[in-house]
Amino acid sequence: MTIRTIGSLVLTIPAAVLSFAVMAHGLFSAVVIDTRFNPVLSVLYCVLPILIFPLFLLGQLFRKLIPLQAILALAWLPVYSALDWRACASHGYCASVAGTVWMTFKTDPVMAFFGVALLSVVALALKTPSRIPTSKG
Numbered sequence: 722m723t724i725r726t727i728g729s730l731v732l733t734i735p736a737a738v739l740s741f742a743v744m745a746h747g748l749f750s751a752v753v754i755d756t757r758f759n760p761v762l763s764v765l766y767c768v769l770p771i772l773i774f775p776l777f778l779l780g781q782l783f784r785k786l787i788p789l790q791a792i793l794a795l796a797w798l799p800v801y802s803a804l805d806w807r808a809c810a811s812h813g814y815c816a817s818v819a820g821t822v823w824m825t826f827k828t829d830p831v832m833a834f835f836g837v838a839l840l841s842v843v844a845l846a847l848k849t850p851s852r853i854p855t856s857k858g
Contacts, residue, residue, distance in 0.1 A: 729847040736840035737777060739833045740790075744774035746830045762803055769797040770830065773837060780841060787845050791838040794831075801825050 747770030756763040773793060780787040802818075802825040809815040825831060 725847045729844045732840045732844035732847065733781070736837050736844065739840070740774045740777040740837045743770045743830060743833050743837060744772075746833075747771035747773075759804070759807065762800055765800045766797075766804055769793050769800065770834065773834065777837060777841065780845075784845055784848070787841050790841050794834045794838045797834055798822065798826060798831060801828075801831060 747767050751767035751771065754763050754767060773790060776786060776790055776793065780790065799822075802822045805825045806815060806818065806821045809821060815821055826835075
């Protein structure tokens with residue numbers, strides 16, 4: 722085994738664990754969320770994390786699907802932030818939209834979601850052979 726293969730494996734295992742944890746968060750949210758206030762955001766809030774683990778598994782077979790994990794993470798952040806904004810605005814403690822997005826970004830599920838995307842992309846970069854010619858001096 723080469724260093725690149727070992728490095729890819731070392732990054733893929735935590736990505737798998739994190740993607741499963743994010744999916745479990747999505748499944749739990751789907752069971753307990755109240756969708757009456759904003760059904761579209763509520764459904765997206767639950768569905769996007771549920772999709773990450775199957776997408777991770779498919780990404781292991783089809784490498785071109787791996788960037789979709791980052792797209793899902795980037796789509797989930799504004800959805801989650803909008804729901805957070807709705808909650809904090811109703812209680813009157815929102816500072817700003819940027820503050821709410823930053824607060825949302827620092828939550829464990831969002832950090833795990835972005836961690837899956839980052840680890841998967843870096844693992845893919847290690848799996849892909851380098852196109853730079855090396856000298857055999």
